[in-house]
Amino acid sequence: MEFAGRLRKYLIMGSQNCTRDPVDVLTEAIQGGITAFQFREKGPGSLEGEAKLALGEKLRQLCRTHNVLFIVNDDSVLVDPLEADGIHVGQDDVDVEELRSLFPEKIIGLSISNEEELKGSAVASVDYLGAGPVFGTSTKIDAKEPVGVEWIERVKQLHPDVPLVGIGGISVNNAHEVIAAGADGVSVISAVTAAENVVEAVQRL
Numbered sequence: 712m713e714f715a716g717r718l719r720k721y722l723i724m725g726s727q728n729c730t731r732d733p734v735d736v737l738t739e740a741i742q743g744g745i746t747a748f749q750f751r752e753k754g755p756g757s758l759e760g761e762a763k764l765a766l767g768e769k770l771r772q773l774c775r776t777h778n779v780l781f782i783v784n785d786d787s788v789l790v791d792p793l794e795a796d797g798i799h800v801g802q803d804d805v806d807v808e809e810l811r812s813l814f815p816e817k818i819i820g821l822s823i824s825n826e827e828e829l830k831g832s833a834v835a836s837v838d839y840l841g842a843g844p845v846f847g848t849s850t851k852i853d854a855k856e857p858v859g860v861e862w863i864e865r866v867k868q869l870h871p872d873v874p875l876v877g878i879g880g881i882s883v884n885n886a887h888e889v890i891a892a893g894a895d896g897v898s899v900i901s902a903v904t905a906a907e908n909v910v911e912a913v914q915r916l
């Protein structure tokens with residue numbers, strides 16, 4: 712599968728997003744057909760240190776077995792121990808040019824929420840962009856104002872060759888709008904982690 716296609720159904724998750732064992736949630740999400748996974752152990756209730764690493768190892772192993780991309784959120788010290796395929800960062804995290812020199816062969820993803828952030832970013836150093844929050848979300852406490860699918864259209868217009876995923880408030884009911892606006896994929900947390908039937912939620916996405 713070409714790279715952009717591997718971003719099609721991109722689950723982001725940490726233990727703080729789960730009301731049961733994250734290993735079970737990821738197992739079901741893989742069964743449902745996710746193509747990429749981001750280990751995002753962040754925010755209230757998240758694990759740290761050894762416990763974070765130990766969970767990361769289990770989730771990494773699942774992704775390896777099922778050929779699902781495994782990306783770590785922000786924490787560059789986890790990239791090598793977890794043998795991650797890549798790392799995703801936001802505007803306030805490590806600079807992507809620095810990351811590129813640290814990890815020449817890894818996938819690097821960057822979140823961008825507006826034109827100013829996009830202009831100030833070294834897009835040539837990244838493998839894909841995450842644009843959002845597309846819709847309102849309560850999953851990330853410091854999420855910015857929703858930018859709508861118009862932002863997806865705009866980013867695709869400015870960088871037609873850079874793989875793009877939408878993030879923030881994406882559900883089984885609105886995912887098609889994000890794809891119709893030009894995104895290569897949708898990245899979701901609660902649409903999957905809060906679903907009663909995870910397998911079905913991923914399939915419906």
Ligand code: 3NM
Nearest residue numbers: 843844848850879880899900901
């Ligand atoms: N990043 P849900 S919004 C992790 O806008 C994250 O960069 C965002 O969770 C951004 O799919 C967000 O449950 C939370 O809305 C996405």
